[in-house]
Amino acid sequence: MKSFLTTIGQVIFSLTMYIIGTILFALALMPGVYLILKAWSITSAMHGFFKFFIFGISLSAAYFLFGFSLILLVGLVRIIFQLKLKEGDYPIFSLGALNWAFCGGMQLFISFTFIDFILLTPFANLLLRLLGAKLGLNVQINSKSIADASLLEIGDNTVIGGNATIICHIFERGKLKLRKVKIGKNVTVGLNSVIMPGCEIGDNAIIGASAVLLKDTKVEARDVYFGVPAESIRKRKDAEKQ
16 A cells, blocks of 8 residues: 555656646747747748758757756746755655655756756856855866755865766665765866765865765865775875884
């Protein structure tokens, strides 16, 4: 009976997200649809190459209008409804877990449609800020695998490498656990690395490529972590000297 109710709940939640996604996509598509129809109307008397070229331009521009409109709409929904994650342990069937799933679903609308085009641009930072993240100046983000933005803090001049994963949640023993991730200034988070919930990374630290920083790891300023699980190079050298 419990598994049946779980399935029903998942179906209802999924259908709700599909409906919300349909509405948001429709609103985000409106500027692009208008542009396409306007371009087709203006070029209706033209023939050959120029007509189809202008129509192609309008189609391409419409996609980018859709992407930026969707970013603003998702951010607006989060702000209006005050959607923000809070640290804590939540049963899977709880309002806290439902809020987490909803926030994650809203972010996925963008991740699956447009985010690849804004990586390493100020628009990626704008997206995360609209989702609730606290970002410093000149942060460079080259990964779409960043979840739970409202629990994330990143300092000035930090670089998040390609395909790095930063998550602020974990499921353990039937509970959803939400913990902040704090990354200091001038930090380098390497290619394909993984930062787990509760991690704190000090200023000027380096997380090596493909390193996995386990939950609640505290990285001291200027330290370097490599490996799976990631270990401090400084501590390893000190241990070898002893």
